[in-house]
Amino acid sequence: MLSKKAKYALKALEYIAGKGGDEPLLIAEIAREQHIPRKFLEVILLELKKDGVLRSKMGKNGGYMLQLTTEEIKLGHIIRLMDGAIALVPCVSFKYYTPCEECIDEATCGLRNVMAELREATNKILDNVTLAEVLRREKKLSKGTRKKTNSSKLQ
């Protein structure tokens, strides 16, 4: 499961991107609109900034903007930044590799072999889906759900 931190980060990024991502948005506004505890959001946005995903401007007329484009921001990157390894066991993680504690022989561990396969399938999705893609899906889904007008009805 994603932590609240990771979900908040993704929601905040979606919000900023949805607003264009270019002019400074206030922490307070993002917190209010996305129902995120303000002080917690501060921590999160700062981390995203330090990682180079966001940039900020202090003082009056300040706020947060995207540093990367929405096509450059991958879900996997944000989730790893907030929660650490995505893989189910540390011994198959690329970015956060650690040997499993009492593992006798990593090379012949059947479980590890399955988990490595799972990691591949997971990374294939999370390292390719971008923030832009999430926004596109959002739009597409709300179009499909929208009440049909005469012009869109069956013709």
Added chain:
Amino acid sequence: MLSKKAKYALKALEYIAGKGGDEPLLIAEIAREQHIPRKFLEVILLELKKDGVLRSKMGKNGGYMLQLTTEEIKLGHIIRLMDGAIALVPCVSFKYYTPCEECIDEATCGLRNVMAELREATNKILDNVTLAEVLRREKKLSKGTRKKTNSSKLQ
């Protein structure tokens, strides 16, 4: 990440299956061989029994045995039993569905759409790989790693 509980459960099952699964194995033996805290293992094995994966015999000459065959025991089932939902957000979990807390419209959530896709990819692996398959991979891997004998060398 898997909890220690889930890892211990999988390791214990592997051990029992590796011994044939038919004659009673002692908690104490499994704990010792797999480096699992004995009292913690008690809890785990009991849960596996209550779920119908294992069966047990009390008293002298007692112990734990497999109730299901190794082909019937799916990794996904064990992980869900120990850790709960595998999906990254509760709103796409089949077995442990809960709406995300401040989600406005689940049907049009772009993130949820991606997470549902990821759940499919994950379940496809974890609900199909069995304990038997893990043991097969273990064997295959240790064969491949084994020091080559004259007869197995290049002919």
Added chain:
DNA sequence: TGATTAATCTACTATTTCTATAGATTTTAT
């Protein structure tokens, strides 16, 4: 240059989940 605005920094606190244990009880075999 002083007031105001807004991010940033330092240092916590609370809550929940995970990991683990102690000790008594029940069941079975011999």
Added chain:
DNA sequence: ATAAAATCTATAGAAATAGTAGATTAATCA
């Protein structure tokens, strides 16, 4: 009866997650 082994009840400690308070720094604008 006795011993062996699972089972039950009830906690306890440790770690991770979630959230907060208050002071500081930077930028704008009047």
